[in-house]
Amino acid sequence: MNTLLIFASSLTLAVCLPIVAVRYLEPILAKVLRGLCDADGGAEFWIRSAYLLAVTGTVVLQLTFGRFEDGADPVDVLRRTLWLVLAGIFVTVAFIASRVWHQVSQMMRIDVRLPMAPAERARATAAEAASAS
Numbered sequence: 001m002n003t004l005l006i007f008a009s010s011l012t013l014a015v016c017l018p019i020v021a022v023r024y025l026e027p028i029l030a031k032v033l034r035g036l037c038d039a040d041g042g043a044e045f046w047i048r049s050a051y052l053l054a055v056t057g058t059v060v061l062q063l064t065f066g067r068f069e070d071g072a073d074p075v076d077v078l079r080r081t082l083w084l085v086l087a088g089i090f091v092t093v094a095f096i097a098s099r100v101w102h103q104v105s106q107m108m109r110i111d112v113r114l115p116m117a118p119a120e121r122a123r124a125t126a127a128e129a130a131s132a133s
Contacts, residue, residue, distance in 0.1 A: 003070045010081045014062040018054035021089045058088030
């Protein structure tokens with residue numbers, strides 16, 4: 001198989017598959033990010049960042065670890081390309097999910113307050129009164 005064809009095919013997969021993955025996540029990711037981002041356009045910024053992160057990550061993996069030598073077995077080249085691209089997509093999605101979950105869990109800790117025992121409530125009230133004066 002021609003080396004240029006192998007190179008072009010590998011890079012095409014490294015660019016297209018992450019775009020498909022992020023596009024699949026985009027509707028729900030946009031809803032979640034709009035709920036987390038107060039800034040106008042904040043959700044769109046993070047979605048575009050996810051596209052860039054996914055594409056550049058998989059391209060870097062492919063350029064670094066891909067097989068492009070002449071005479072390489074096409075099935076082995078495809079297997080390695082898919083493995084690298086899917087690893088890049090996995091890392092990107094895991095990174096995004098961990099960052100979003102971190103923000104959601106912080107919001108849940110702030111919004112959800114467990115009921116206090118009467119003694120704790122009295123101490124909290126006393127502490128608030130002392131700090132106010």
